[in-house]
Amino acid sequence: MSTTDVSGANGKISEQLDAVVIRFCGDSGDGMQLAGTQFTNVSAVFGNDVSTLPDFPAEIRAPAGTLGGVSGFQICFSSSDIFTPGDEVDTLIAMNPAALKTNIADLKRGGTLIVNEDAFEKSNLSKAGYESNPLDDEESLAAYQLQKVPMTSLTRDAVAELGLSPREAERCKNFFAMGLVYWLYQRDATPTEEWVKSKFAKKPELVEANLKALHAGYNYGITTEAITVHYRVDPAELPPGKYRKVTGNESLAFGFITAAKLAKKQLFFGGYPITPASDILHELSKHKNFGVVTFQAEDEIAAITSVIGAAYAGDLAITASSGPGIALKGEGMGLAAIMELPLVVVDVQRGGPSTGLPTKTEQSDLYMCMFGRNGDCPMPLVAPASPADCFEIAQEALRIAVEFMTPVLLLSDGYIANGAEPWRVPDISNLKPIKVSHENKQGDGPFMPYLRDEKKARPWVKPGTPGCEHRVGGLEKSDVTGNVNYSPENHQYMTTLRAEKIAGIADFIPEQTVEGPESGDLLVISWGGTYGAVRTAVKQSVQEGLSVAHAHIRYLNPFPRNLGDVIKKYKKVLIPELNTGQLRMIIRGTYLADAVGLNKVQGKPFLISEVKDKIREMIKES
């Protein structure tokens, strides 16, 4: 739906839209992530619902102008609630030929294509593999509304009087692009202006240059006769409250800090830098005034073992990594599991195996997290559905860890970690408390470190407590006393006991809910970052009259206790995953359900249309 009216300066037409998808793309050095983040910010502050997809190469600066060096940032902003950054791009901003070449396929027919005309010169064209300038070829781009804007030279002119070097002047061109797009979508630039002033506070000449470029871009929109329409996207009707934008990694850090505050505990984070998990360490290390201790360890193994030490000593302890790092932490997780110490291991999944696709998203660590330890070693697994959900799932993970005295795995992914969405700032008094009690004496006899409560959790004693001195370790132990015990019956007993403890968590987590009909033709099951695409696909399919429901699983081990019953109420089950069918295998094994997969491993999230097509296909077949 759109409405038009003629208004504004120079009699340009203002058209109203429900939702728009734009994508900034250019060279890694062109500042596209910054442009995208700023556009997201102004849209969020304006009140739109937003969902973002940053997409950047693994190389910090691949050779300039090459296809491998293209960095992009996609944003969907809307006047109704949205759950994905969008399937098709409405407006593509391409800063050079390589960006055009790698992104044009995602621009919808009739969409707006804004290019930095200055960058389409011989050497850039040849680096991108163009034999001739596509901008001169009316036909190839005829399907789009092409806007050729000489951004580099216009930016250079705009900042000319400031006496910057040509290089410095040209670097402001992302602000010119932002200004033009701000005009195109009637954005208020104030939050960006404020950001520039504080970011470059120590370099006033850069404040002025970036603001001049921003305004020049905006004014170009007003005055150019080439663009006659600009667009309005009204604020979304979100539940009332105060909002801010969060990325998944920020939201996780906030969740951990909150949990520590609620539990009145010190938070210890041990980590080793790895993409895309490092931002959790970065964020936490900013907040030392919360009593947060961050430790950049010498390697992944030291990260988890330092966390084990901190947990033993009584801290709320966390480590975070991505696939290759989680593989290295396997032995440490086993140690924490047999000692029964509370801690959280975050896996921000990326494309694998090995180094794989370091900056791209995937959901392919589920098997590793579920099974990737020696011995029978079940661990609770939880997974957030979206960036904002990370806040709650972080607290859930810590709550399970301390209530059940167990290491817990939290599976995020690159899409959630770097993606952003509005987050309703919680009312602190409404947050669910996290109770921690440290044993200080059990009676007159010797202290029993493996005496259990009704949840089969053992006591958590802080070293320094008189009379409770005890040893823990990786050798098999007797229950209650914790003394080393290799006897066959004891090992069987302890293995079963540890497994039952983890399985018993199912009695303390929420039951599985579904969106859509309670029974019907098809149940679509998702987990992790595919939530948005699956939810939207199912919602649209229901609106189209199909008998389909959606179950999104946040608790992957143990599963909610009613999950098997839920699955039985549908004739068919579809499990879309960004892997080759890992949850599907586990669901089939657990419930003997004949689940079908929709599997994609391209380092990219699902499009809504891909899931919808599969839903239609499965329902048609029945």
Place this chain on the structure above:
Amino acid sequence: MSVDVTLPVLSPKDFASDQEIRWCPRCGDYSILAQMKKVLPTLGIPKEKFVFVSGIGCSSRFPYYMDTYGMHSIHGRAPAVATGVKLANPDLQVWVITGDGDSLSIGGNHFMHVLRRNVDLKVILFNNQIYGLTKGQYSPTSPTGTKTKSTPFGSVDRPLNPLSVAIGARATFAARSVDVDIKHLCYVLERAASHKGSAFVEVYQDCNVFNSGAFAFASKKGEKEENVIYLEHGKPLIFGKNRDKGVRLNSHDQPEVVELGKGVTEDDLLFHDEKSEDMNLAFLLASMRHPEMPEPMGVFRSVEHPTYNEAVYNQVESATERNGEGDLEALFNTGDTWTV
């Protein structure tokens, strides 16, 4: 108001756990355990404040035999576990018990980093130059040519020198002793316990099953006097049954053994300075190996530097002073917000 806190008087027996000790009879580990139990009650630290963390190997069973807090962790990682313990609660006195395989082979990385950070931990390395628990393979400290099950024709690796590695990692305290040299071992453990920062102690430990007598030169009465030098801060390097030999630097600044008298006086000898910031002397002492040279025993280096744990908490404190104690409300409202 002042409160008198009288610490209970503890004895070595109070530090013995109820677990049966399972080291081989006559293993050098027994002596180290016994000396540790003697030293701890003298430190004026309540029993509940000690934490012993170990890795994997024979020596790493040590925490099970101490009635303190303790953890038998995984192979090579004890320094990292102990770092976590100390950072979570700097009030604890944390000891790392490790072996030559545990700390120099699988755990080499953590060993180096814990020392360079100067975390306030005591690291005791039981060096028996062999893998005992896996039944006798050569270790990273075994001399080249060591014949074991995995090296029937002799090992071809060159060994590491634990003290050189520790000093290279800028350990603020580095020392050596021998398992059965009871008094000397107690002295070195006490010195390590009272050092602020990472304290590294190499203990020559006899594996009487797989590598018996490897350190006889340094432990056997009547022989050791000729083979080792007991380091004393500020004193010249003198050794020998009759204390008639010493070490001086030759014209190439290399250590050489000289006989006292015959024109050589104590003043010509090398003097020990454990407090030297310059690491050259400590390196030089570490490089003196039997049988070419007498081997130094005692404290090679003991210097004061800020500890890692102090530095970490200083940052927490200054952040709290600067920004006030963490407030969730304020945290959530940083950056741009909007109201619906």
